[in-house]
Every structure is written in C-alpha cells, then in structure tokens.
Amino acid sequence: MRSRLNWSVSTVQLTMHMDELIILCRSPVLTKAVPMSRERSKLEGTNVKVENVPVLLDRHNTQYSTKGGSMASGQLSREEALACVGCRHACHILLYADTEAQLFEEIPIRHIVLMQMRFDGLLGFPGGLVDPSEESLEEGLSRELWEELGFSLSVTVEDHVSSCHNPSSSSSHLITHFYSRRMEEKEIREVEKAAASTATDHGHEVMGMVRVPLYTLKGGGGGLPSFLSHSFIGNSRSQLEDALVRFGLVTPEELQTALTHAEQMRKQP
C-alpha cells in the first residue's frame, strides 16, 4: 500500500505516503536556503503537501562538519554513509501497525508503534551496531532483531528511512541508520510475545518492549506528551518524531503540541 521515496536535499526530506508526497522542512535552516513560500506555491493543486516542522525537529539535528559527505544537516544517503572511512554504524527500526482498538472504548488508538526500554535505562528502538565489512546493514539489523525480539524479520534496503551522523556521538563518528516496517497488528503482537519469552536479550540488553501512545488525553498532558518527556538514547527521540509525521501517524500540529507539553514536564521538579 505504501511506496516510499527518500530524497534528502540539505534540510528537506520528501516522503511518498499513499498517493501523497509529504515534504518535511526543517526550518530555520531551510528558510535561509530556500524561500519557503515559493516552494509551497509551486506545489499547490498537486498531490503534494508541505509540512513545515519548525525548530522542534531540529532540536536533535545539530549541524556537523561534512567530512567526506555532502550533507549539511547530519543527514546523508545510505551510500554516502557506507563510504565514510572510519565510521561506526548503528541500525535501528521502527515497527508499526494500524489498529481499530480504542482506549476506554472511546479514544481511538489508531496505530501501534514499538519501542523498548534498554539495559541503560533509556528508551530506544530495537537494533544495534553493525560492521559493514562483515555483513550488510540490513543483515546486521535482522540479526540484532532476532536477538532482541526473538522474532525473525528480514530487513531490506526498501525499509531504509534515513542515515545521519549521531549528534550525541560525534567523537566516535557514529552513523545511525533508521529503518521502518509496517506490519499487521497480529504480527506486532507476535513480536511482543516473543520479545518477552524467547528473545535471548530479554532481561539483559532489553528490559521490555513498550508501545508509544499516539493520542493525547483530556487535560493535554497524558499520552504522547508524557511519552516524549522520557529520556531517550542518542537521536532516537528525533527518529521517532520524524517517523510519526513522515508516515502520517500524527500530524505535525499534534507533534508540536505534544513536544511543548513534554518540554514543560521535563522542567517540572
């Protein structure tokens, strides 16, 4: 159902979701480089939607020096990433599904998105380090998933979403590769069962799988805002934020509201 086109140009990312092209614009960097209004007017009347996600998506997206790469924002193509000499590579995946379930029989849950509590007490996505001289990025990620989820999932290049220099690990030249796979609800449930029963890493490198609530409860704080106020490893929070909008799981407005609440919660004693 979903075809995906990844085209990274400086700070713009284009994603084909169903029949709609979604453009994620990472301002304020973008607004300096390309007049936003001109780009937007060009696309009016087409199947293209321009989502301007100001500042918030830039929070974890620090500027980097472009050693061997052409990207200014830390984003780079899979090929550019693999050409990086002396870089380490970490691959993670977002597994998600649609659901008709309702919370308290009235709040639509809409989508199931999986993350995990890691051994280091932080939230992150399943996956881990991969050495491209020994295996492909996708083979390595599949291996990690088998260990962490106890579930066999063959990851392919088609699942690749983005690659970027990791903000929190600039000294070690770590490149994080992000993948996604849309599954059926019953498959997601199988993953959760296996992760708590047959996965060799359960209780060791993984402390448990959790679903990400995508709704916001009355009062404005409960649900996605609370979830985003937790502590995450590396750039996994920005990977989550990007993906939620990219795949249409929440709107940019919902995300921005949630992030504002989350920021307030972080500041509370």
Added chain:
Amino acid sequence: MRSRLNWSVSTVQLTMHMDELIILCRSPVLTKAVPMSRERSKLEGTNVKVENVPVLLDRHNTQYSTKGGSMASGQLSREEALACVGCRHACHILLYADTEAQLFEEIPIRHIVLMQMRFDGLLGFPGGLVDPSEESLEEGLSRELWEELGFSLSVTVEDHVSSCHNPSSSSSHLITHFYSRRMEEKEIREVEKAAASTATDHGHEVMGMVRVPLYTLKGGGGGLPSFLSHSFIGNSRSQLEDALVRFGLVTPEELQTALTHAEQMRKQP
C-alpha cells in the same frame, strides 16, 4: 525469609529486613523534630542501622493537612486510610525477584523489579483504583493484576508496605496503597510473558512491562540514573525509591547518586 515491621512516626519509617532494622529518616523534617545524633547513638551496637536519606526521599512527600488522620507526612496506616471518609483508594504492587544473571557477562543484575508503561505515557506500577465498599483492597488489587498482567496473584495484607495521601491528587482525597511481593525469577518471567500475551489490558491500559535496571554503568549515567530521569505517575517514583532501599535492592548511597544524575539528565535540553 523476610519479616517486615512498618511503623510510621511522622517522618521516620522503620523496616525489618532479614535480621536488621532499617530506619529511613526523612530529613530535613526529621532533624527539626528529633536530634538525629541522639537517636543514632542509642542504637549503636544493636542490630539496627540508621539510614539518613536526606531530602531526596522527601521530594514527593509533601506535607499535608491531617484531616481525619494522625500523620503529618502523608503516610498513614492501612486502618487509618480505610477509615478516611470520602477518600478514593488506589492500590499498586512492586513485584521483584533475585537473579544471578549478568549484563554483558560482567555486570551483576542482582534483582528484577517490574514496572509498566501506562496508557497515559507514564511509568508506574501494576494496579489501579479499588472501592473498599465493594471488595477488600487486596481483592481489588488482585483483580487489577489479573487484568493488567494476565497472571493470577493473590495479594494479602502481609504484602502491604505503606499507604499515603497522594501528593499529586490532594483535591480528590486519593490514598495510594503500596504492596510488594518477592517472587522467584521464573515466576517474574511468567508474569512478563502473560502480560504481553493473555492480559486483557495489554495494548489498552498497559503499553508494556519493563524491568528497572538497578546497576549503574561506567560513566555514571546509564542504568538506574537514566531510569529515574523518566516521567512517572503520581507518587510511583517515590514508592520505587523507598522500596529499593527498604528491601535492600540498592543502598541509600547508590540511590542518592542515581537521583543526582537523574536530576541533571532532566535538566538537559
């Protein structure tokens, strides 16, 4: 193996753990009321250990007016709590086990402690609201556990740890009752499996079970400190902190160091 004596006097809590009596002193309130050094000197040479846990255990332990109760710190006995007119009651439980497992084959994991990611995106303990006019607190908690964990666990008064007015819900007169049950490691694993497979609340009121890392990784931030930097519901973080020291799962010094790191992490952008 473990006998427990709960005696709450204003801001002091006494706990009998194995053959040792542990006194948790919640300063600075305590130091104003009772000269700490005099109390400590009385106990020297006995099987009694005085643990002064300054400030940090007081963080969520706000002073309350004592409507119908005799306690100044929000703590009250199970009987006092049940005598409270117009109060609502919430019961939660800490399930824990010892383990010989090691992380990366070198870091002792020591104990497994279960918490859950809730529907509201916050971390908390299994349990929920109980109406004492319809069922006992323990029957109600057992019912909630069946729904949330898909695991039959008969909770008794012996498992009761503490009751207190909930700081975050003073307007609704909510009293939170905290229980604990030490289990075998294999039982904890059965709970985790059931929670992800047969529990009716999985994917609705519960987004997943997680273990609490009790170690601290090299560098000082990873493990318990990171975990404590997350967002928790109501007074569940202070229930966790109390219980970790009360049952000897971490030392007061380990907890204090972890909380200092956690506080720093919360302040990071």
